[in-house]
Amino acid sequence: MKVGIVQMNSKFGEVSQNTEKALGLISSKQADLWVLPELFNTGYQFISKKEIRALAEPVPSGPTTQSLIQITKTLKTTIVAGLAERDGDKYFNAAVLIGPKGHIATYRKIHLFYEENRWFTPGNLPFQVYPVSYKNENGQSLKCKIGIMICFDWIFPESARTLTLLGADVLCHPSNLVLPHCPQAMITRCLENRVFAITANRIGTESRNTETLRFIGQSQIVTPHGKILYRAPEDQEAVHVVHIDPKTARNKSINPYNHLLKNRAEQFYR
Numbered sequence: 001m002k003v004g005i006v007q008m009n010s011k012f013g014e015v016s017q018n019t020e021k022a023l024g025l026i027s028s029k030q031a032d033l034w035v036l037p038e039l040f041n042t043g044y045q046f047i048s049k050k051e052i053r054a055l056a057e058p059v060p061s062g063p064t065t066q067s068l069i070q071i072t073k074t075l076k077t078t079i080v081a082g083l084a085e086r087d088g089d090k091y092f093n094a095a096v097l098i099g100p101k102g103h104i105a106t107y108r109k110i111h112l113f114y115e116e117n118r119w120f121t122p123g124n125l126p127f128q129v130y131p132v133s134y135k136n137e138n139g140q141s142l143k144c145k146i147g148i149m150i151c152f153d154w155i156f157p158e159s160a161r162t163l164t165l166l167g168a169d170v171l172c173h174p175s176n177l178v179l180p181h182c183p184q185a186m187i188t189r190c191l192e193n194r195v196f197a198i199t200a201n202r203i204g205t206e207s208r209n210t211e212t213l214r215f216i217g218q219s220q221i222v223t224p225h226g227k228i229l230y231r232a233p234e235d236q237e238a239v240h241v242v243h244i245d246p247k248t249a250r251n252k253s254i255n256p257y258n259h260l261l262k263n264r265a266e267q268f269y270r
């Protein structure tokens with residue numbers, strides 16, 4: 001399965017320009033599954049309710065989701081992309097899953113970071129996994145199960161664990177990382193769950209009101225054994241595709257005595 005990552009510098013509020021850029025990057029290479037950053041179309045740092053009202057879009061009828069639907073149909077691919085969702089009078093930091101036949105699902109970020117709490121409602125839907133079809137080198141049709149989490153969800157190991165328990169092979173992880181720890185921490189998330197993780201981050205800075213945020217890049221694709229197949233630079237846009245075999249994520253046995261899921265001692269956890 002070919003999985004691709006887009007790392008880009010979104011300009012705050014320039015939705016059509018950011019979307020064009022992302023679609024251009026995706027069109028430059030072939031992949032079965034793409035992951036784009038969190039809030040890739042709007043930029044990150046909202047400073048008023050007025051802005052969120054103006055920039056958040058209903059899903060799937062909003063223009064960004066519609067553009068993504070068009071490109072996935074044309075390229076026969078699947079995309080996970082972060083955007084601001086409007087649902088009635090609520091706003092969610094969301095990620096849409098779009099396949100060649102259209103919109104499949106929306107994940108709403110459960111663990112909001114910092115001032116996101118001023119603009120967004122925490123996700124009100126459970127973690128879920130979804131099948132994504134792909135063909136192997138022999139043309140055989142296969143399915144990979146993907147789970148979606150967004151950025152700061154990484155610091156709660158329960159996010160990746162829950163997706164693993166639901167059967168995810170690959171964690172799709174749109175991000176706008178500002179803290180330095182996530183790229184290394186995701187290696188542990190992969191090791192402790194034996195899953196692939198695709199963290200698509202952004203680069204650049206946003207200076208709005210008095211605060212400047214710098215995004216750390218380093219988008220990466222990590223294997224269930226903790227190997228970094230690709231890590232992007234800290235400060236350059238990037239588009240990269242790697243081959244993975246999702247089956248690798250299904251063997252949770254460490255040795256004949258230890259199994260990552262069967263050895264969980266749930267009676268001692270709370």
Ligand code: ACM
Nearest residue numbers: 113151152176178
């Ligand atoms: C983050 O959750 N965007 C840091």
